[in-house]
Amino acid sequence: xxxxxxxxxxxxxxxxxxxxxxxxxxxxxxxxxxxxxxxxxxxxxxxxxxxxxxxxxxxxxxxxxxxxxxxxxxxxxxxxxxxxxxxxxxxxxxxxxxxxxxxxxxxxxxxxxxxxxxxxxxxxxxxxxxxxxxxxxxxxxxxxxxxxxxxxxxxxxxxxxxxxxxxxxxxxxxxxxxxxxxxxxxxxxxxxxxxxxxxxxxxxxxxxxxxxxxxxxxxxxxxxxxxxxxxxxxxxxxxxxxxxxxxxxxxxxxxxxxxxxxxxxxxxxxxxxxxxxxxxxxxxxxxxxxxxxxxxxxxxxxxxxxxxxxxxxxxxxxxxxxxxxxxxxxxxxxxxxxxxxxxxxxxxxxxxxxxxxxxxxxxxxxxxxxxxxxxxxxxxxxxxxxxxxxxxxxxxxxxxxxxxxxxxxxxxxxxxxxxxxx
Amino acid sequence: xxxxxxxxxxxxxxxxxxxxxxxxxxxxxxxxxxxxxxxxxxxxxxxxxxxxxxxxxxxxxxxxxxxxxxxxxxxxxxxxxxxxxxxxxxxxxxxxxxxxxxxxxxxxxxxxxxxxxxxxxxxxxxxxxxxxxxxxxxxxxxxxxxxxxxxxxxxxxxxxxxxxxxxxxxxxxxxxxxxxxxxxxxxxxxxxxxxxxxxxxxxxxxxxxxxxxxxxxxxxxxxxxxxxxxxxxxxxxxxxxxxxxxxxxxxxxxxxxxxxxxxxxxxxxxxxxxxxxxxxxxxxxxxxxxxxxxxxxxxxxxx
Numbered sequence: 001x002x003x004x005x006x007x008x009x010x011x012x013x014x015x016x017x018x019x020x021x022x023x024x025x026x027x028x029x030x031x032x033x034x035x036x037x038x039x040x041x042x043x044x045x046x047x048x049x050x051x052x053x054x055x056x057x058x059x060x061x062x063x064x065x066x067x068x069x070x071x072x073x074x075x076x077x078x079x080x081x082x083x084x085x086x087x088x089x090x091x092x093x094x095x096x097x098x099x100x101x102x103x104x105x106x107x108x109x110x111x112x113x114x115x116x117x118x119x120x121x122x123x124x125x126x127x128x129x130x131x132x133x134x135x136x137x138x139x140x141x142x143x144x145x146x147x148x149x150x151x152x153x154x155x156x157x158x159x160x161x162x163x164x165x166x167x168x169x170x171x172x173x174x175x176x177x178x179x180x181x182x183x184x185x186x187x188x189x190x191x192x193x194x195x196x197x198x199x200x201x202x203x204x205x206x207x208x209x210x211x212x213x214x215x216x217x218x219x220x221x222x223x224x225x226x227x228x229x230x231x232x233x234x235x236x237x238x239x240x241x242x243x244x245x246x247x248x249x250x251x252x253x254x255x256x257x258x259x260x261x262x263x264x265x266x267x268x269x270x271x272x273x274x275x276x277x278x279x280x281x282x283x284x285x286x287x288x289x290x291x292x293x294x295x296x297x298x299x300x301x302x303x304x305x306x307x308x309x310x311x312x313x314x315x316x317x318x319x320x321x322x323x324x325x326x327x328x329x330x331x332x333x334x335x336x337x338x339x340x341x342x343x344x345x346x347x348x349x350x351x352x353x354x355x356x357x358x359x360x361x362x363x364x365x366x367x368x369x370x371x372x373x374x375x376x377x378x379x380x381x382x383x384x385x386x387x388x389x390x391x392x393x394x395x396x397x398x399x400x401x402x403x404x405x406x407x408x409x410x411x412x413x414x415x416x417x418x419x420x421x422x
Numbered sequence: 423x424x425x426x427x428x429x430x431x432x433x434x435x436x437x438x439x440x441x442x443x444x445x446x447x448x449x450x451x452x453x454x455x456x457x458x459x460x461x462x463x464x465x466x467x468x469x470x471x472x473x474x475x476x477x478x479x480x481x482x483x484x485x486x487x488x489x490x491x492x493x494x495x496x497x498x499x500x501x502x503x504x505x506x507x508x509x510x511x512x513x514x515x516x517x518x519x520x521x522x523x524x525x526x527x528x529x530x531x532x533x534x535x536x537x538x539x540x541x542x543x544x545x546x547x548x549x550x551x552x553x554x555x556x557x558x559x560x561x562x563x564x565x566x567x568x569x570x571x572x573x574x575x576x577x578x579x580x581x582x583x584x585x586x587x588x589x590x591x592x593x594x595x596x597x598x599x600x601x602x603x604x605x606x607x608x609x610x611x612x613x614x615x616x617x618x619x620x621x622x623x624x625x626x627x628x629x630x631x632x633x634x635x636x637x638x639x640x641x642x643x644x645x646x647x648x649x650x651x652x653x654x655x656x657x658x659x660x661x662x663x664x665x666x667x668x669x670x671x672x673x674x675x676x677x678x679x680x681x682x683x684x685x686x687x688x689x690x691x692x693x694x695x696x697x698x699x700x701x702x703x704x705x706x707x708x709x710x711x712x713x714x715x716x717x718x719x720x721x722x723x724x725x
Contacts, residue, residue, distance in 0.1 A: 019503060019506075019507060022499075022500055023500075023503055023507060024501055024542075025500075025542065026470075026471050026474050026475075027467065027470060027471070027474075027539060027542050028479070028536075028542045029543065030474045031543060031544070031545075032473065032474060032477060032548055032564070033455070033541060033544070034546070039549065039550070040477070040546060041474060041477050041478060104482035131482075142522050142525065142526075146720040171620055189706075189710050190706070190710060191711070192625060193709055193713070195520070195521055195522055195525075196456070196457045196521070197664075197709050199457075199525060200457060200657075200660060201521075201705065201709050201710075202700040202711070203528075203657070204657065204705050204706055205706070207657075207686070207698070207702060208699055208702045208703075209700055211698055211702075213491075213698065214698075215695045215696065228501075249494050293573075315458075316630055334503065347653070348533070351529055351533060354526070354529070355526075355529075356528050357529070358522075361444050388537070388541055389535035390533055390536075391533075391534050391537045391541065393530075394529075394530040394531065394532070394533030394537065395530065395534055395535060396530070397526060397527065397529065397530025397533070398511065398512045398527050398530040398531055398534065400513075401512075401516060401519075401524075401526050401527040401530065402515045402516065402521050402527065405516060405519040405520065405523040406520070417440070
């Protein structure tokens with residue numbers, strides 16, 4: 001490595017340092033704080049100094065790393081490819097292993113309330129990810145308003161359960177149907193738009209639904225949210241320590257000690273089953289004509305049109321089915337929380353679900369699981385650092401797009417091919 | 423009638439701000455064909471830089487016109503750095519990627535910027551004391567006095583000046599020619615000896631500095647900002663860009679004015695709670711029925 005090169009790299013680092021100073025100087029270095037009803041500036045130059053030095057040093061190291069890498073090009077294979085290959089080979093065994101693990105998970109010794117809550121949350125996101133994977137991964141439609149359907153599911157479940165007193169098992173399909181209908185209503189006018197326009201319009205719809213929930217006080221109680229949503233029961237047996245007169249509960253029926261974990265474990269299995277249904281449905285429908293039409297549309301819309309596939313109807317089915325699963329997940333969310341408010345359905349939720357699908361590798365069911373564990377884990381680990389964790393989250397989105405634009409498990413093999421590979 | 427006139431004035435002021443942001447969307451869309459989702463947050467960063475600069479200058483005894491010019495320049499320069507860096511980090515490596523990759527990367531960048539500013543500056547709203555006060559009052563005898571404040575005049579004048587400068591820049595200079603060439607065919611432009619990377623960087627720098635101006639106007643006009651203002655303003659400005667015809671700079675300005683007017687009239691005459699719904703509805707209606715906008719070219723897909 002020559003002296004010239006070192007000099008060039010040092011210059012580059014200096015430049016990076018200057019840019020970093022310009023970036024972080026005002027925003028980080030001059031923190032505005034309210035004092036006596038007026039804003040004053042609180043200098044934080046030491047932090048800026050550290051950041052600038054870190055940026056410059058980082059740039060230098062990256063340059064050297066890239067230089068080294070170029071010298072021995074072609075030696076190492078990429079990690080993601082290896083993982084992808086490994087999953088291809090052992091896919092079926094791993095899937096069975098993962099399912100077995102999730103089934104026995106509640107009975108693991110470490111599975112206390114905290115772990116169960118995280119597991120339930122992850123399962124909800126996995127289910128949403130699998131649902132959105134139909135829309136984004138299979139049909140190639142970037143939907144930034146997916147949380148709207150989740151909200152429709154949650155609110156329709158809550159409203160039916162509160163006002164009519166219907167049980168979870170009746171409300172669940174109703175919530176799904178409502179969400180799917182909503183998907184058709186939204187999808188019908190917008191689905192002929194091009195990819196990026198569609199993304200913005202779905203975003204707008206998602207926000208409109210949230211604003212509507214916030215302001216339609218008579219129906220949704222606005223920002224106060226809906227409370228007292230009935231908890232689910234085990235086929236009519238409620239999970240209660242002190243049931244109403246004459247009502248048999250879960251623990252008395254099975255002759256068990258009462259424990260609040262019983263309800264949590266039941267919720268866990270409920271979402272596990274719902275998620276697995278979503279997964280198997282997706283795997284099956286991929287092989288049906290409509291599933292193949294989705295994937296064909298994703299690859300080339302014009303070719304599809306000329307072969308007689310109706311793009312609008314095909315996209316609409318993807319949109320509606322994706323929305324339906326979001327509706328199911330929404331009703332699960334409502335029954336688990338027993339309280340819902342528009343707060344839970346902000347744009348950032350949509351962004352998280354989209355990130356899960358995209359980072360996992362669009363169209364890859366295993367990828368959704370991997371990226372959920374990674375992203376929700378990341379958010380959980382940094383729980384105490386509210387805004388830093390979202391910085392890390394957004395940063396991860398950018399980095400994965402830059403280094404592996406097709407996601408962690410980049411796989412876009414057609415489900416059905418002609419010839420012996422099929 | 424007086425009420426209408428007042429709404430018109432307010433709408434035009436708001437529209438100027440949206441128009442300035444919309445130019446950034448439209449220029450970037452024109453040159454690399456992507457929706458720069460983080461542009462709204464660049465605008466928010468600009469507003470914060472302007473706020474900090476105003477607070478710092480309040481401690482000195484520099485006269486108001488010079489302070490205004492200095493804050494304008496400071497906001498433009500520092501915010502342009504953000505635009506430049508975002509492009510280099512998040513969009514440049516993705517230029518040859520599949521079409522949704524830059525959009526997702528931009529989404530990530532938007533989340534990063536919002537939460538970074540929240541972490542660095544705190545989540546609470548920031549208020550700025552009015553910088554320019556007073557104004558002209560009309561119809562003093564009637565029961566509704568129409569006010570045209572000096573601040574509104576300032577905002578509209580600055581917008582018109584900057585618009586003129588940048589229109590000249592695009593139509594008359596070598597940089598503008600390079601930009602228009604890149605819009606048509608990037609490979610061919612590179613073969614003609616034009617540095618495409620630098621042209622794209624310049625586009626981001628110009629767009630971001632105009633967003634910074636919009637941010638400065640916003641913080642002066644409303645006096646209240648937080649880290650979340652970029653999201654809504656960004657969507658509205660994007661709507662403006664589409665309404666005017668994406669890719670067209672006069673279109674972006676026209677669209678911005680229209681969106682500003684729609685929003686003020688909606689909140690003035692119909693309902694203030696649903697004023698954001700007005701912007702979203704406009705966006706949806708425009709994209710569905712009118713995707714080329716007023717001054718845009720139809721988008722023909724070639725096989």
